[in-house]
Amino acid sequence: MSTEAAENYRAPRLSTLDLRGTHHTYAELRSLMPRQNSEYVGNAQQAVDEIIASVRGRGADYVKELSQRFDGVEQGALRVPPEAMKDAVDSISPELKAALEVSIERNRAFAAAQKPGETSIEVAPGAHLINRWTPVRRVGVYVPGGLAVYPSSVIMNTVPAQAAGVE
Numbered sequence: 001m002s003t004e005a006a007e008n009y010r011a012p013r014l015s016t017l018d019l020r021g022t023h024h025t026y027a028e029l030r031s032l033m034p035r036q037n038s039e040y041v042g043n044a045q046q047a048v049d050e051i052i053a054s055v056r057g058r059g060a061d062y063v064k065e066l067s068q069r070f071d072g073v074e075q076g077a078l079r080v081p082p083e084a085m086k087d088a089v090d091s092i093s094p095e096l097k098a099a100l101e102v103s104i105e106r107n108r109a110f111a112a113a114q115k116p117g118e119t120s121i122e123v124a125p126g127a128h129l130i131n132r133w134t135p136v137r138r139v140g141v142y143v144p145g146g147l148a149v150y151p152s153s154v155i156m157n158t159v160p161a162q163a164a165g166v167e
Contacts, residue, residue, distance in 0.1 A: 017033070100155070107155050116133050139161050141161075
C-alpha cells in the first residue's frame with residue numbers, strides 16, 4: 001500500500017449484532033460473528049506502519065493532521081495545558097472523582113506488583129551481571145475522543161507507566 005493509500009485508508013465500518021435473549025451453540029455464534037480476513041489485517045498493518053513512519057518523518061505536525069482526520073479535532077498543541085487539566089478535574093462530581101481515584105489506586109497496585117526486581121549474579125570471580133529494568137523518561141498516550149468518554153483508557157495507559165517509574 002502506498003503512503004497515499006495509507007493516508008486515505010478507512011477500516012470497514014463496525015456493525016452491531018444484538019444477541020440478547022437468544023441462545024446459540026458455540027458453532028452458531030462463530031457463524032454469526034463477522035471475521036476479518038488476513039488481507040484486511042495485512043492492509044491495516046501496512047497502513048499503521050506507514051503512518052508510524054510518517055509521524056517519525058514529519059513529527060508533531062503530522063500527528064496534528066491525523067487528529068484532525070481521525071477525530072475531527074484541530075490541535076493547537078499536543079500537550080494538554082495544566083490549567084485545562086485542573087479545570088477538568090474541578091468540574092467532575094465528587095462521586096465520579098472518588099470512583100476514578102479507586103480505579104487508579106487498584107491499577108497502580110496491580111502494575112506495581114508486575115514490576116520486575118533487579119537481578120544480580122556473579123558469573124565468575126569479580127564478573128557480575130545485573131539485569132535492571134529502567135523506565136523510559138517519558139511516554140506519549142493517545143486518548144480517544146469523539147462521542148464517548150473513556151477515562152478508563154487514560155487510567156489503563158498512564159498508571160502502569162507511572163508505576164514503572166516514567167516521569
